Amino acid sequence: MTSTSNAGRWPILLSSKAIRELRHVGRDEVSFDIVRKKLYELSHGQFSTDNHLCIRGTRENIPIYRVRASNDLRIIYQIDLMADVNAQFDHQVIKVFSICSRNQAAYDFWIKVSRYLMRYGPEYRNRCNSRKTRGDGGSATKAPDVFDHQKYSTTFTDERYTFEGEADLNELHETLAVEKFTPVTKSLYNSILADMEIVLPIALNPDERRIVKHQGTSVVIGRSGTGKTTALVYKMRANTQSTIMEERPLRQLFVTRSRVLTQHIAHNYRGLIDSNEIANKTREELAEIRKRNEQERKRELVEYDNEVDLRDDLPDRFSELQDHHFPLFVSFDKLCSLLEADIKAKEGRRFQTYPLLNFNDFKYTYWPKLNHVLTRNLDPGLVFSEILGVIKGCGQDLTEDSYLNSLSHKRSPLLMNVRDRVYAIFEAYSKQCRVRNQIDNADRTRAILAAHERHPFPQASQVDYVFVDEVQDQLMLDIHLLQSLCKNPDGGYWCGDTAQTISVGSSFRIKDLKAFIYDDMISYQKSNHQRKAPAPFATFELCTNFRSHSGIVKYAASLVELIYTMFPDSIDHMAPESANTPGRPPLLFISPTNDHNIFLQHLLSKDIPFGAHQGIIVRSQATADWLNKYLEKRCTVLTLLDTKGLEFDDVVLYNFFSESEAPAATWAPVLALGSKEKEGRIVYDKDTVPPWTSPVLCAELKQLYVAVTRARYRCWIWDSGDVIDLMKNFWSNPGLITIRIARKHGSFAVSTKDLREWHERTGVVLQRTLVQAKSFLNSWPER
Numbered sequence: 001m002t003s004t005s006n007a008g009r010w011p012i013l014l015s016s017k018a019i020r021e022l023r024h025v026g027r028d029e030v031s032f033d034i035v036r037k038k039l040y041e042l043s044h045g046q047f048s049t050d051n052h053l054c055i056r057g058t059r060e061n062i063p064i065y066r067v068r069a070s071n072d073l074r075i076i077y078q079i080d081l082m083a084d085v086n087a088q089f090d091h092q093v094i095k096v097f098s099i100c101s102r103n104q105a106a107y108d109f110w111i112k113v114s115r116y117l118m119r120y121g122p123e124y125r126n127r128c129n130s131r132k133t134r135g136d137g138g139s140a141t142k143a144p145d146v147f148d149h150q151k152y153s154t155t156f157t158d159e160r161y162t163f164e165g166e167a168d169l170n171e172l173h174e175t176l177a178v179e180k181f182t183p184v185t186k187s188l189y190n191s192i193l194a195d196m197e198i199v200l201p202i203a204l205n206p207d208e209r210r211i212v213k214h215q216g217t218s219v220v221i222g223r224s225g226t227g228k229t230t231a232l233v234y235k236m237r238a239n240t241q242s243t244i245m246e247e248r249p250l251r252q253l254f255v256t257r258s259r260v261l262t263q264h265i266a267h268n269y270r271g272l273i274d275s276n277e278i279a280n281k282t283r284e285e286l287a288e289i290r291k292r293n294e295q296e297r298k299r300e301l302v303e304y305d306n307e308v309d310l311r312d313d314l315p316d317r318f319s320e321l322q323d324h325h326f327p328l329f330v331s332f333d334k335l336c337s338l339l340e341a342d343i344k345a346k347e348g349r350r351f352q353t354y355p356l357l358n359f360n361d362f363k364y365t366y367w368p369k370l371n372h373v374l375t376r377n378l379d380p381g382l383v384f385s386e387i388l389g390v391i392k393g394c395g396q397d398l399t400e401d402s403y404l405n406s407l408s409h410k411r412s413p414l415l416m417n418v419r420d421r422v423y424a425i426f427e428a429y430s431k432q433c434r435v436r437n438q439i440d441n442a443d444r445t446r447a448i449l450a451a452h453e454r455h456p457f458p459q460a461s462q463v464d465y466v467f468v469d470e471v472q473d474q475l476m477l478d479i480h481l482l483q484s485l486c487k488n489p490d491g492g493y494w495c496g497d498t499a500q501t502i503s504v505g506s507s508f509r510i511k512d513l514k515a516f517i518y519d520d521m522i523s524y525q526k527s528n529h530q531r532k533a534p535a536p537f538a539t540f541e542l543c544t545n546f547r548s549h550s551g552i553v554k555y556a557a558s559l560v561e562l563i564y565t566m567f568p569d570s571i572d573h574m575a576p577e578s579a580n581t582p583g584r585p586p587l588l589f590i591s592p593t594n595d596h597n598i599f600l601q602h603l604l605s606k607d608i609p610f611g612a613h614q615g616i617i618v619r620s621q622a623t624a625d626w627l628n629k630y631l632e633k634r635c636t637v638l639t640l641l642d643t644k645g646l647e648f649d650d651v652v653l654y655n656f657f658s659e660s661e662a663p664a665a666t667w668a669p670v671l672a673l674g675s676k677e678k679e680g681r682i683v684y685d686k687d688t689v690p691p692w693t694s695p696v697l698c699a700e701l702k703q704l705y706v707a708v709t710r711a712r713y714r715c716w717i718w719d720s721g722d723v724i725d726l727m728k729n730f731w732s733n734p735g736l737i738t739i740r741i742a743r744k745h746g747s748f749a750v751s752t753k754d755l756r757e758w759h760e761r762t763g764v765v766l767q768r769t770l771v772q773a774k775s776f777l778n779s780w781p782e783r
Contacts, residue, residue, distance in 0.1 A: 008134060008143045010043045011082075011093040013181035013203055017174070019188070021099040026192040031073060035099060038069050039184060042077075042094055045134065045141035051075075055107050058114035062125055064097075066105065074098075074105045078117075079128050083149050083206050085213060090127065092144035095181055109168060113175060120152040166584055170713045173549040173581040178712055186279040194289035198278060199271025204234060207542055212238050217517060217537035220495035221510055223577045224556070224709035225547025225647070228495040231540075232467050233269050235493060236327055239465060240273065251463040252327040255482060257473040257503065259331040261645030265469065266329035317341040319461045326463075332478065336444060339481075343451040351451060357438045359384055359504040362429070370428055374421045379696045381504045386415050387426045389507025392442035393475035397430075412507070413569040414695035441505060445477040452484060462487040470644065471496035472508040479516055492517065492537070498572045499560055502640065502703050510572045514539065543575045545709070547647055549583025552708060552715050555736045558682045559705045562670065565684040567698040576681055585735060586708060586715035588728060591742040594658065594720040598742050600630055602718075613649040617707050619659040627654070640703055643710050651711035656704065658721035662696050667723055669693040671730055682734055718742070 014022065026032045041051055051067040055076075058064045067075035076098040081090040098105075118125065132143040180202040182188065191198045204212065211218060211231040218235075222228040236252055243250050254269075256262055281289070314330075315321060318338040321328065330338075343351045357366075363380045375383075390412045391398045398407065400423050409416050433439065439447075466486045468474065471494045474482075479494075486492065494513055501508060517537050545553045557577045563570060591598060603616075615636040618624050624637045631637070638646070669692065674685035708715050717724075717737070731737045 008045075010045055010144050011091070012039055012043050012096065012184040013093055014096045014184060014188070015098070015175070015179040015181055017179065018096045018099050019182060019200075023192050023195070025073070025099060026195070031070065032192070034069050034073065035075065036189065038067050038075060039096075042067070043184070045143055047142050055110050055114075057107075057111040061114040062117035062120075062128055064110045064114050066107075069099075072102050074100055074102055076100070076105065076110060081124070081127055081147070081152070082203065083209075085209055087149050087206055087210070090147045090149050092128070092130070092146075097175055097179075109171060112168065113172060116172065116176070119154045121154070123150070124152045166714075169549070169581075169583050173583055173713060177546050177549065177580040187275045190278045190281055190286055191275070193283070194278065194281070194286040196278065196289055198275045199268055200275055201237075201272060202230075204230070205546075207231075207540065207544075208234065211235065211540050214538050214540075216490045217492035218494070219510065219514055219517070219537060219539045220493070220542065221497060221539065221572060221574060222495070222542030223497055223499060223545060223560070223574070224706070225545040226542035226577075227546060228497075228542060229265065229469055229645075232469060232493060232495055233265060233272065236269055236465070236467060237272050240327070249323050249326065250465065251323070252465045252467065253335075253463040253482075253485065254327060254329045254467045254469070255332050255335055256469040256645075257332050258470065258644045259333075260642075261469065262329050262331050264645055269327065269329070314338070317345060319458070321461070328463075332474070336448060339448050339452075343448065343455070346455050347451065351447075354437050354439045354443075356444060357433070357440055361438070366429055366432055369432065370425055374425050374428070378415075378418065378421065378425075379694075379699070381699060382414060382695055383422055383425055384504055385507045386412065386422055387429060388440060388442050388505045389475060391423070391426050392440075392446075393477050393507070394512075395477065395480075410569040411509070411512075413567065414698060442475055442477055445475065445481050449477065449481055449484070452481075457484065459487055463491070464488050465491040465493065467493040469495055470500075471513065472498050472501045472510075473503045473506050474508060475506065476508075476512055476516065479513060483516075498570075499563065499702060500706050502699075502706050541574050543577055545577055545579050547712055548579060548709055549581045549713070550579040551583035551585040552711055553577055553579040554681060555586055555715075555731070556705055556708050558731075558736055559701050559708070561681070561683055562673075563698060563701050565673065565686050566669070566689050566693055567695070568686075570698050576679075583713070584738070586717055586737045588717045588719070588724070588732070588737050588739045589742045590724065590728070590739060591718065591720045594655075595742075596630075599654070599718055602742070603631065603635055613712075614651070615643070615646070615648040615710070616652045616654050617643055617656070617710065618654050619656060623655065623659060640707055643706070647710050647712060649712050650714040650716070651707070652716045652718055653707050654718050655720075656707060656717065657719045657723040657727075660700065660723065662694075662700050662723070664722035664726050666694045666697050666700065667726055669697070671726070675734065677734065682736065 022032075022035060025035055038051055041048075052065055053068070054063045055066055062078065064076065064078050067077070069075055075096060077094050077096045080093055080095045082093045083090055097110075127145070127147055130145045130147075132145050134141050134143040182200045182202050185200075187198070188200055191200070205227065208227050208231040211220060212235045220228050220231060232254075236254070239250055239252060254262070254265060256265075278286075314325060314328075314334075316338070318335075319342050321338075340351075340353060344353075359381065362384050367375060367380045390407070391403060403423050404419050407419075412419070415422050433443075463486050465488060466482050468479075468482060471479075473496075483492065494517075496508075496510070498508060498510060514537075545556075548556070560571070560577065564573065589602075615638055616627065617638060617640055618627065619640065621639055624639055627635070627637045636648075669690040672688055672690050674688045675682055676685075677683075728737075728739055732739050
């Protein structure tokens with residue numbers, strides 16, 4: 001949805017907080033109509049002392065305005081600037097921050113926001129204050145002004161003195177970074193009248209709009225919370241809208257490894273498309289929907305457990321998919337099952353499927369039976385990733401000579417010095433697989449590709465666009481397969497971040513992906529002389545974290561810097577990650593005796609211990625089960641792998657270090673590094689990296705990065721033991737974390753009592769639980 005003005009009207013954008021408040025106001029029809037009228041006046045530039053009064057103390061900085069909607073109702077807004085789709089002009093827009101009672105207006109906070117915004121400079125202030133007059137006399141109104149596009153960037157210093165407490169800092173972060181702004185539309189108003197939660201289109205930032213607009217294959221690299229997935233969803237939506245009048249709808253395919261992330265993206269996309277329909281509902285229809293929604297919310301929460309859609313409505317074969325199944329959102333595992341069913345139909349018994357082994361099988365069944373001389377001091381996770389991602393994952397198995405003598409150290413840097421042992425392990429592992437009649441993910445994808453060579457895919461069954469999220473979790477073989485399903489050379493969207501490669505079995509590099517796309521395009525041009533040449537593919541790098549504030553981001557960025565310094569070829573290098581707002585660093589609770597009871601007391605010290613958007617991240621499923629037993633599932637407890645695609649207001653990392661298999665000796669080389677602060681971030685001296693640094697540390701740093709960046713506002717680390725004793729001063733001395741000794745009477749819980757938020761968050765977690773349960777039951781006969 002465009003955010004530029006229409007016929008001289010002011011675009012009105014509501015924050016998600018303002019929408020929640022408007023839903024509350026909507027329970028009273030009179031108050032709701034008053035707010036609508038006031039917003040209408042603003043959109044037509046009918047400014048007056050009632051609706052355009054500058055909050056006292058903000059005029060000399062960036063003005064924040066208030067609307068007196070009624071005796072006890074206020075609307076807080078700012079006149080801001082937003083670039084057009086082509087980033088040629090900046091248009092004035094009205095951003096509504098809050099719709100609240102007079103007592104909740106918190107004018108002191110808005111004065112602080114005004115001062116904070118002033119750091120964008122005097123030109124930004126002048127443009128926000130500019131007004132164009134339309135008409136004359138008593139009918140004169142104000143029109144939004146337009147300027148040549150300009151970036152209003154700033155680097156902030158520590159300005160926490162302006163914000164006296166953590167609550168103020170977090171509210172600033174929510175207001176200026178986390179909030180998504182939605183244009184005022186009839187769909188929005190009707191959803192409130194119907195008391196219906198829908199996914200409304202948001203105003204995208206300039207980077208997201210550039211990605212959506214690009215016509216051609218896109219490679220999108222971005223750290224946590226930078227907008228990769230948002231741009232993906234809106235790109236799919238734009239494709240659908242551009243061909244809405246076509247006789248045959250587009251076939252768009254979304255794939256990722258995580259089933260729950262797949263469900264989450266599907267929900268957001270369908271919600272966006274469905275939100276258009278509610279705009280056409282009558283008052284009577286909206287009243288009926290409202291009544292039905294009220295009844296829905298009275299049901300017991302357990303009913304939601306039984307209604308999670310695990311997408312079992314698809315046909316057995318990929319070739320049987322019809323246009324109405326698209327856009328198709330599936331996990332990579334489900335996609336492979338659909339393709340295998342097609343191959344079986346053509347080849348019968350000649351195409352056999354075998355039990356699929358995973359890392360746990362490798363670690364607990366295969367690894368103990370390998371020669372201990374080969375496995376001594378090697379990490380099974382790194383070896384498994386090397387076998388699948390490097391030796392097997394790019395096509396045919398690498399020969400021993402190719403792996404030992406020809407493969408670049410940049411392609412496989414972590415186990416460079418022990419390649420001879422790794423290859424011997426690979427050969428022994430392959431022999432065991434044959435004896436056990438088991439295959440791994442690389443074997444599975446290779447078999448599907450080989451079958452497609454024998455039976456080329458009919459063009460009618462191919463898709464027009466393929467979207468892959470968390471691409472770093474895939475093998476290059478998987479990329480070959482996914483690309484082969486797409487008949488459009490401009491139809492690829494690949495997004496991910498190698499700093500977040502925490503799934504064992506992948507050794508992915510964005511460089512390899514881009515090389516493959518380039519070679520594929522050259523091949524396409526040579527074999528399709530009569531067709532239009534594919535557009536050049538584009539790489540987009542996203543470096544601004546809109547999820548977390550600077551306190552969390554600075555610590556997370558230091559972890560990436562450690563990877564850059566100690567394992568430079570194991571990760572794609574990007575510009576430093578940044579945040580738009582200040583905030584407090586992660587807080588480390590040290591429990592000297594590792595007393596579980598003290599931890600439980602911290603969680604249970606409130607009426608509702610954790611809110612709908614808070615989570616506990618643990619290392620293992622065993623720890624998650626133990627906590628759930630004592631907490632009686634009153635808190636959201638997830639393993640690190642299960643947090644893929646999720647984010648929380650506040651996160652607790654529970655025993656992340658003490659439950660790791662990496663000993664303190666693995667972390668010790670970090671202490672030898674020289675460091676300094678450069679442009680607000682910590683950098684380390686590459687010349688001081690000890691030669692005995694273990695590659696296991698690289699995996700540990702990536703896992704810690706992913707865990708920390710799940711948090712929007714607060715990140716708490718609860719730990720004890722040798723590793724945290726070793727590392728606490730390394731991180732606390734430069735201010736990357738703060739430390740507190742865990743006491744018996746303490747709390748880090750800030751509860752949320754909104755039942756709808758509990759339903760929403762619990763629904764996501766229940767989906768994950770059901771997926772795991774269903775996978776277990778489905779695999780039982782094979783075991």
